Amino acid sequence: xxxxxxxxxxxxxxxxxxxxxxxxxxxxxxxxxxxxxxxxxxxxxxxxxxxxxxxxxxxxxxxxxxxxxxxxxxxxxxxxxxxxxxxxxxxxxxxxxxxxxxxxxxxxxxx
Amino acid sequence: xxxxxxxxxxxxxxxxxxxxxxxxxxxxxxxxxxxxxxxxxxxxxxxxxxxxxxxxxxxxxxxxxxxxxxxxxxxxxxxxxxxxxxxxxxxxxxxxxxxxxxxxxxxxxxxxxxx
Numbered sequence: 001x002x003x004x005x006x007x008x009x010x011x012x013x014x015x016x017x018x019x020x021x022x023x024x025x026x027x028x029x030x031x032x033x034x035x036x037x038x039x040x041x042x043x044x045x046x047x048x049x050x051x052x053x054x055x056x057x058x059x060x061x062x063x064x065x066x067x068x069x070x071x072x073x074x075x076x077x078x079x080x081x082x083x084x085x086x087x088x089x090x091x092x093x094x095x096x097x098x099x100x101x102x103x104x105x106x107x108x109x110x111x
Numbered sequence: 112x113x114x115x116x117x118x119x120x121x122x123x124x125x126x127x128x129x130x131x132x133x134x135x136x137x138x139x140x141x142x143x144x145x146x147x148x149x150x151x152x153x154x155x156x157x158x159x160x161x162x163x164x165x166x167x168x169x170x171x172x173x174x175x176x177x178x179x180x181x182x183x184x185x186x187x188x189x190x191x192x193x194x195x196x197x198x199x200x201x202x203x204x205x206x207x208x209x210x211x212x213x214x215x216x217x218x219x220x221x222x223x224x225x226x
Binding site for chain 1: 215
């Protein structure tokens with residue numbers, strides 16, 4: 001069983017929709033939780049970074065972490081065609097730069 | 112902005128060839144990483160380095176080696192390329208290992224095909 005499981009998608013939504021992207025994990029040592037966005041033929045770029053449980057908001061994006069359920073989510077409000085990309089969740093413990101990634105969810109936002 | 116540059120965007124090699132993938136970062140980051148990305152398997156860590164001449168095995172080091180002679184440059188070496196090493200290879204860098212807010216900065220990737 002993988003340490004990080006990500007909803008596989010693909011996901012296709014109309015412009016303006018609210019998008020929910022989700023990951024579950026099994027390693028209780030994970031404390032740092034990230035979401036990366038990867039456009040086609042590009043490397044991933046960090047979108048959101050949270051520590052421990054709680055919510056973090058940045059513009060149209062909200063990252064949510066529930067450590068008791070080992071579940072993290074990324075919400076995108078008022079989705080735009082420019083949000084079309086693959087979204088990767090990632091997480092790590094305290095002692096290294098070794099992040100464990102989910103497989104990614106490909107999102108398409110249709111105008 | 113941090114820039115992580117990978118020397119080749121696409122590479123085609125033959126089975127058994129020795130392959131070098133080069134990565135350079137321009138932000139004086141201590142840490143550098145090599146990942147491979149495959150459909151259905153996500154990003155998997157091959158090797159990483161915390162400092163010049165230091166290296167640590169990641170989750171899938173078999174068939175690979177690395178070299179870090181200078182802080183800004185981290186090379187991935189496939190000693191004898193095999194078809195199962197056909198993949199997208201991503202280099203990344205970061206500063207301050209384990210620090211709150213530590214972020215990975217990725218290059219654009221090298222798509223390697225081994226025939």
